[in-house]
Amino acid sequence: MKPGLHFGILTASLIGLQACEERAFQPRTLMKPLPAIEDAPFVKAGEVKSIADRDLVLALTLDGHARAYPINMLTGPRREIINDTLGGTPIAATW
Amino acid sequence: MYAAQNPKHEKRLVFQVSGKLWQRSLVMRDLQTGSLWSHLLGEAMAGPLKGTTLKPIPSIITSWGEWREKHPNTTVLNLDPSARKFDTKAWKDRKRFVLGIEIGEKTKAWPFDFLGDNPVRIEKFAGQELLIIFLKESATAFAFENKTTIKSGQLDEGLFVSDDGTRWDLWTSKAVAGSQKGKNLTRVYALPSYRKAWLDFHSGSLIAGEEQEKQSPDSK
Incomplete structure (x- = not known):
């Protein structure tokens, strides 16, 4: 086998490997897992404190039920996922 | 926003921040299983549920004022705020945000600044007719599958008026007046996110209004 050809095969396989690795799941660990949020408190629109009309909310309706999650309450590692149930459907509120 | 169950695990899955x-x-x-899930893809990347996905639930990001007005009976999460910065001013730097849609293997992003200039978009993508509507004031982006005969339209006092004069309520997806009254538009799952985050995950994504909508270069 000519050295040149060999090199070509090697390069091709390395490029292939690299392309694979780019999609590979290799997360970085920054901290220990945080407690899951279940049973978060919800109130009616008129009863919520600490929210202004211009504040952004993540919101949805499901089977006739409307729910809003103020983004300012979902911010920070401890708050990024709210385990919730709406209209009988288990949901993970996150964005 | 995901359904916290899937066909491989029909009982509720409770999620925590993995720290990764x-x-x-x-x-x-x-x-329940210790599987690790990509937040953006909704797919288990490792663990017993690897390769399975969570069904995305259409949701929207809008202002509290707008949502409450449209949904007076809404309930709302009531925790102490952990940030203060996310109000409608946060969208001011519109270039940083996109509305992303994934259909099959294809992805496309509509930058908010583009949507600000083009608040009604009717276009074909990945074999589907899409109707994308943007309310500039609250930076609320709606995405529907256009199964109707709508070819164009405009916004009028928060309603979408299609070319045949039908008036559509974006929040309920229903035609409230006009020849198509009573008909429904179908919401498409669309994700508002940081442009950078979207492109990190979908490096081949099309970007509306850019480079003749050719594929974005995979610039890392």
Whole structure:
């Protein structure tokens, strides 16, 4: 086998490997897992404190039920996922 | 926003922040199986549920004022705020945000600044007719599948008026007046996110209004 050809095969396989690795799941660990949020408190629109009309909310309706999650309450590692149930459907509120 | 169950695990999955990041984005972990999930893809990347996905639930990001007005009976999460910065001013730097849609293997992003200039978009993507509507004031982006005969339209006092004069309520997806009254538009799952985060995960994504909508270069 000519050295040149060999090199070509090697390069091709390395490029292939690299392309694979780019999609590979290799997360970085920054901290220990945080407690899951279940049973978060919800109130009616008129009863919520600490929210202004211009504040952004993540919101949805499901089977006739409307729910809003103020983004300012979902911010920070401890708050990024709210385990919730709406209209009988288990949901993970996150964005 | 995901359904917290899937055909491989029909009982509820409870998610926690795993403490891991992948491509600068949150990795979730479920307490039931310990599988690790990409937050942006909704797919288990490792663990017993690897390869399975969570069904995305159409949701929207809008202002509290707008949502409450349209949904007076809404309930709302009531925790102490953990930030203060996310109000409608946060969208001011519109270039930083996109509305992303994934259909099959294809992805496309509509930058908010583009949507600000083009608040009604009717276009074909990945074999589907899409109707994308943007309310500039609250930076609320709606995405529908256009199964109707709508070819164009405009916004009028928060309603979408299609070319045949039908008036559509964006929040309920229903035609409230006009020849198509009573008909429904179908919501498409669309994700408002940081442009950078979207492109990190979907490097081949089309970008509306850019480079003749050719594929974005995979610039890392």
